[in-house]
Amino acid sequence: MEGSKGKVIYVNGPVVKAINMKDFKMREMVTVGEKKLIGEVISIDEDLGTIQVYEDTTGLKVGDDVISTQKPLSVTLGPGIVGNIFDGIQRPLNIIFDKSGNFIKEGIGLETIDKTKKWYVKFTVKEGEYLKGGDIFGIVEETPLIKHYLMVPPNVEGKILEIKEDGEYSLDTILIKLDNGQELKMYQEWPVRIPRPVKERLPIQKPLITGQRVIDTFFPIAKGGTAAIPGGFGTGKTMTQHQLAKWSDADIIVYIGCGERGNEMTEVLEDFPKLIDPSSNLPLMNRTILIANTSNMPVAAREASIYTGITIAEYFRDMGYNVAVMADSTSRWAEALREISGRLEEMPAEEGYPAYLPSRLAEFYERAGYVRTLNDKEASVTIIGAVSPAGGDFSEPVTQNTKRFVSAFLGLDRKLAYSRHYPAINWLSSYSGYITQLEEWYRQNVAEDMLNLRAEMMKVLQEESKLQETVKLVGEDVLPDEQRLILEIAKLIKVGYLQQNAYHKEDTFVPLNKQYMMLKVIYSFYKFAKEAVKVGVPISVIKNSNHFYKIIKMKYEIPNNFGDSFDKFINDISEYFTNLIKEYEGD
Amino acid sequence: MYKEYLSLKKIEGPLIVVEGVKGVSYNEMVEIKLKDKIKHGKVVQLNGDIAVIQVFENTSGMSVRDISVKFTGKPLEIKLSREILGRIFNGIGEPIDGGGPIFNGIKLDVNGSPINPVARRYPRNYIQTGISAIDTLTTLIRGQKLPIFSGNGLPHNQIAAQIVKQARVAEGEGEFAVVFAAMGIKHDDAHYFIKAFQDAGVLDRVVMFMNLADDPVVERIVTPRCALTAAEYLAFYENMHILVIMTDITSYCEALREISAAREEVPGRKGYPGYLYSDLASLYERAGMVEGSKGSITQIPILTMPNDDITHPIPDLTGYITEGQIVLSREIYQRNIYPPINILPSLSRLMKDGIGEGYTRADHPDVANQIFSSYSKVQEVKALSQVIGEDELSEIDKKYLEFGNAFEYRFLKQSFDEDRDVKESLDIAWEILSILPKNELDRINPKFIDEYYRG
């Protein structure tokens, strides 16, 4: 069907209304005006359609054409995505740069991954085989790190009638013809607002190892799980997300810069190609996909960027990969919803946000999961969303509603950030709902007593927080030594363990076995110190001991491949205290 | 498209509504001819044959008759060339210094366009301001947007002026110029800046866009856009290093709120429109550096926090967009300390790549970290000493109080004319850190303690 044309009758920022729209479909992608701005139909009321436009609407006129593209807002999924950077509707920013220079102009048109570029395809199926949705039919080495498995789109099946030989093809070459006339190419399209199907959802089994002590040890995130990182400005949301993008043990990272700073995306673009993935020794960019719709880019495309990112993530999950999605910041997405809703003059709910905010958040986080794919692989999408509460106040609607739908909550604390305690994750208000599910994994893969140590440390931190209430009123000196010891041990945990310097070569990423050994050192010190205090060793002796100081510095001084350094250290501590205790018992 | 319309449907605050229009485009500039003068406006909404126009100048005195409206067919543009250096313009970019119009320039749309993230160059070079607290703890980087969060009556103007005076770009690194955007500030403040530029000897390298307190409120919305367009021209066409000072962002936001209210939009927090974040981003994100140009735009926006409240939407949304903030404190100022910077909530997000070995000095990152950590401990000790009295404090807590004092009076405090080298600032930092026992310095690499600690 050709030639459905609407006529613009109303323009207000990114919201455009047009008449003559009854042949258009909801959620259909359209072009608007002389410059062919890209938009999406977001409501149809008989003849009147409302369109959100993904580019600046300056210059649009009443009477301008709205032209149908016959398809919903979709992404193009195929080789050429990994290592690339896209805007909110999957247009490669490099192509936009080639077309419009340093500044993004409107009317660029619908661009996507390069369909003329050739990739070497190795087929894994033969003529006569029966293919169904999700089946893998070939492999392309997309980057040295990522094998791109070519899959049959979920809604397609049939017997292979014709198939090409292994070789170099461009994306739009027909590779396979099925007996029912359907054709398979290297890419498929998928509407961004519809989750891609899986065979079944599986229970959570493994942690997403991040190399960040406060996360892995205290508030673990699971592969296929969901986590939120709320915090006022400057508390470290973006740094934490960048750290996860760099070091977590996902196969693929989708980083969505949603309504945030341009320089932060540039930083990723400059740094990631230089950073080396610890497990493969290849640049991290080889597994990273960036979606950048910065704060000054059109607000409707910001709304779409979240869906573009998650759909790409699901596609790589369907190949059997563990994918982690970082969305920085989901609040900007919620605000985009609010802005568009406001311009549509919808009835606002809390703080001007539309009433459907909670359901949109739920739908988004529901797209995470540990699953069995259509082609019978175990794979996952993990979602980690930053939340930017207005005024840093967690009681606002986006934080509160997000809390309902995520299982790990890493609350960033302004006071910790002010004293440059980074990551400023508050150990008292944060939580992870995955601990019980991951207990077995930690027991088998790290150490039998890893989670016990965690619990001991947590206990110290909680006691310390209670004691601080007293200290605020009377000072520390009047406390009995057993209690002062708690304060000192808490300091060891905070400075020596929880604080982790993202800019330090050794400390930026710490493997689980080192995390465990560090816990063990602190715990041994604590146990012995408790004994010592009992026999009357003054707290000042303990706190001024060389070992105390060494524990604070061990994260820097003892390397990630630590050999027997920790065992020796624990021996030293034990020896030191044994002598000390003897000395005092002797008195 | 030069069609004239002779009657209005209505006038409503800063908005006028014209009926029966055709071929009008969204966001285009409009000239409104009154009997004796021309006013300007822009199309902010189109609905069938009705156009809603936001008028930059006052609408008082306008009537629905005696008026004609001309649609210019394009967004607001200003003419730019090197000749703008040393000139003064009003809030919508018209010369007001008697120097006549700018000839031979290129015309640029004041709304600008978003910089493509792949075209940005990440800012990494520090600018020495000569102010210890800034250079050491919230280092300014060329191409950064670093606002001053201030309050009424606090010396933000002096600090900005001191930065302009002392932050000259090192020789051989290109030309330097200042773009100044005044939004709703008092005449006195405007004069203060002009005098300061004069004293700094840069007056002929300053471009000023002035919308003062008694100038039309709505015009304020265009003023920073004109200024940033001029800055982009000088930085990206003429390869200069531009320092943009925009003051007062709070007045700017109030103007936005006024228009939003007139348009009966759904308000967000405190009556400010829901799009305040995006709107501010369209200003602040115009800082930076791009491929193919040697120039840079560094922004120092100034805002006065209503009730000194940092959680107010204006500082809050600003902090979410800018690359840090310098926060002034009334309490510190009342103790006669200039510059009254509260370092704890202050932050420079870009300093990490511009300080340390090869840039300032190897110990710089650790020293900065330690001061933040120790000074935040000082606040706890101060609170405790208010409860139990200073005499009852432990020895170590007394040391912290001493450190806090030295920090404020020896390190933070400096005079308006004092231009400290960053190494000098770091030396003072060590001097005051040495008040604390060595083992309290848990953020510093032991090798630096060996080298610099003076216990």
Ligand SMILES: Nc1ncnc2c1ncn2[C@@H]1O[C@H](COP(=O)(O)OP(=O)(O)O)[C@@H](O)[C@H]1O
């Ligand atoms: N893990 C960390 N290590 C070192 N510095 C950090 C860390 N996390 C945050 N920071 C510091 O805090 C600043 C603000 O962090 P950022 O992630 O940009 O905050 P947000 O995104 O919450 O506004 C950074 O520029 C950096 O200086």
Ligand SMILES: [Mg+2]
């Ligand atoms: Mg951030």
